Amino acid sequence: DIQMTQSPSSLSASVGDRVTIACRASQAISRFLNWYQQKPGKAPKVLIYGATTLQSGVPSRFSGSGSGTDFTLTINSLQPEDFATYYCQQSFSTPRTFGQGTKVEIK
């Protein structure tokens, strides 16, 4: 199974900050990498698929980059509604696997 490791596990940031979350795969997955946002008690919401493609309706302050084993989610100018937990997920092979999550908290 492909292991997905995110860093950091949590971070504190202020409104307006630029935030970067890393995700590393245990083997090369090309660009088969998706990012989700989850708020407490709610279902995950798709942000980015194929490592870099913004899902329809997602604000352009979110962006993704990377290929192979190393990927990054960037949030430019953090907004109050962005405080949540973010997960990466590989779609290269089954079983599909998620990172352990990165919680973005208010500083």
Next chain:
Amino acid sequence: QVQLVQSGAEVKKPGASVNVSCKASGFTFTNHYITWVRQAPGQGLEWMGWISPYNGNTYYLQNLQGRITMTTDTSTSTAYMELRSLRSDDTALYFCARYTKVTDLFDIWGQGTMVIVSS
């Protein structure tokens, strides 16, 4: 409106079984796999497997094999996930989600069903 609506919360005793339903609307049910993902309290997301409503093909996470069965009823566009021999560590919020092959993405999610296993 494209949506998945799940059944309500369940409380079960250890050793019992639970059956969670997921009713689809707003899209062609047989064109998309339905996947199940669970989240234990305070923990991350665990992919459990998926089913093709078109032909019934399934894939289950290895450590759940023997205890899990996913089925669909195409006449009602409903997917079901049965988990047997429940243990306390099966306590979790269970989500169904639609898998779209073109984007390789779980793009539509149900609201979640809380399953509590407690004696």
